[in-house]
Amino acid sequence: xxxxxxxxxxxxxxxxxxxxxxxxxxxxxxxxxxxxxxxxxxxxxxxxxxxxxxxxxxxxxxxxxxxxxxxxxxxxxxxxxxxxxxxxxxxxxxxxxxxxxxxxxxxxxxxxxxxxxxxxxxxxxxxxxxxxxxxxxxxxxxxxxxxxxxxxxxxxxxxxxxxxxxxxxxxxxxxxxxxxxxxxxxxxxxxxxxxxxxxxxxxxxxxxxxxxxxxxxxxxxxxxxxxxxxxxxxxxxxxxxxxxxxxxxxxxxxxxxxxxxxxxxxxxxxxxxxxxxxxxxxxxxxxxxxxxxxxxxxxxxxxxxxxxxxxxxxxxxxxxxxxxxx
Numbered sequence: 001x002x003x004x005x006x007x008x009x010x011x012x013x014x015x016x017x018x019x020x021x022x023x024x025x026x027x028x029x030x031x032x033x034x035x036x037x038x039x040x041x042x043x044x045x046x047x048x049x050x051x052x053x054x055x056x057x058x059x060x061x062x063x064x065x066x067x068x069x070x071x072x073x074x075x076x077x078x079x080x081x082x083x084x085x086x087x088x089x090x091x092x093x094x095x096x097x098x099x100x101x102x103x104x105x106x107x108x109x110x111x112x113x114x115x116x117x118x119x120x121x122x123x124x125x126x127x128x129x130x131x132x133x134x135x136x137x138x139x140x141x142x143x144x145x146x147x148x149x150x151x152x153x154x155x156x157x158x159x160x161x162x163x164x165x166x167x168x169x170x171x172x173x174x175x176x177x178x179x180x181x182x183x184x185x186x187x188x189x190x191x192x193x194x195x196x197x198x199x200x201x202x203x204x205x206x207x208x209x210x211x212x213x214x215x216x217x218x219x220x221x222x223x224x225x226x227x228x229x230x231x232x233x234x235x236x237x238x239x240x241x242x243x244x245x246x247x248x249x250x251x252x253x254x255x256x257x258x259x260x261x262x263x264x265x266x267x268x269x270x271x272x273x274x275x276x277x278x279x280x281x282x283x284x285x286x287x288x289x290x291x292x293x294x295x296x297x298x299x300x301x302x303x304x305x306x307x308x309x310x311x312x313x314x315x316x317x318x319x320x321x322x323x324x325x326x
Contacts, residue, residue: 002242005290006234006297012290016175019283023182030185038181039188041196042130044139048101051126052113053093059118064091073116074098077109085192093124097194100129142200146177149204153211161218164299169214172292176210176283177203183279184272198273206280209255213248213288220244221296233306237297241289252285 005012027037034040042049054061067084074082074096082098094117101109106127114120150170157166180203187193221240228236259281262274300306 003238003245003289005238005241005294009290009294009298012294016287016291019179019182020175023178023185026182026185026189030188033189038185038195038199039193040139041194041199042097042128043196044136046130046136047097047099048106049095049097049126049128050106050109050113051087051093051095051124052110053088053121053124054117055119055121056092061090061092061118065094065117067094069116070094070096070113073112074109077105077112079109083192100131138197142197145200145204146207149207153207157211157215157218160215161222164303165218165296168292168295168299169211169218171295172214172284172287173207173210175287175291176206176280179283180206180276180280184276187272193272199276202273202276202280205277206284209281210284210288213251213285214292216247217241217244217288217293218296221293230307233297233300237293241293245289248285248289252281256281 030037030039036044054065065086067086070084071080071082074080074084079098082096085095087093087095094113096109110120110125150173153173154166154170157169184193184195184199188195217240220243221237224231224236224240225233256278259274259278263271263278266274
């Protein structure tokens with residue numbers, strides 16, 4: 001299989017543009033509702049999260065827990081702004097995120113829940129508390145980690161290749177990060193999925209995976225330029241991408257398949273962590289093949305370096321104009 005990457009680059013860019021537009025729309029909607037581009041979890045905003053399940057050996061579990069019933073109970077406790085989510089395949093578990101509660105308030109709430117929805121399974125009760133200051137520190141640390149990783153990548157690629165390689169690789173990485181964030185923005189709006197510190201870890205992992213694939217393709221393109229300095233950059237990029245295409249696809253598939261298994265058979269926390277990795281890895285493979293490479297060819301033509309061994313670059317083989325023919 002040989003792809004005509006350059007002649008169809010407007011098509012690849014259009015797909016990326018639509019995905020990024022959808023991602024930005026989702027993040028804007030999230031900002032309007034949550035004052036954040038994604039639905040923030042307990043790790044970032046602070047508060048108390050209580051998750052309980054009915055003890056079906058004692059309680060009547062023929063009907064799922066009703067959120068309205070739990071909300072009425074919380075309103076009586078002065079916690080009407082809490083976020084309620086019924087979980088579990090049979091709807092016998094409920095997760096509540098609310099303001100920071102004292103130990104006495106947690107005990108009272110637990111007792112009231114047991115009286116309202118039935119006996120609770122003591123082994124399944126989970127109570128997590130995070131202060132708002134700690135949440136802000138976690139967010140700041142995660143954002144700093146992303147910025148430091150981008151800076152390190154720019155420095156490395158500038159030394160290993162050239163500055164334009166580094167800048168265009170960062171553009172491709174931003175593409176991957178935005179698409180991953182956009183997916184979770186829509187999940188937060190539609191399914192009330194929250195992001196936590198594990199989401200930052202997934203973004204850093206995506207950045208590392210994506211830049212690795214981009215480096216492999218860029219290295220092959222650079223080798224082709226050295227071997228054939230008389231050829232047009234568009235032809236060299238096409239050759240470089242196709243020479244590494246099988247490697248890129250195989251690496252992505254063998255990485256994504258175990259993550260798919262985690263999504264279907266893992267717990268709630270690992271499920272969304274794996275989903276973020278899947279989205280980021282697929283976006284990373286796409287950007288490395290179709291975005292980073294085509295941007296490099298476009299930039300070299302614009303900067304007058306389409307042919308390394310000639311000051312006046314002719315048109316590449318088989319290309320009659322700059323217009324894309326699909």
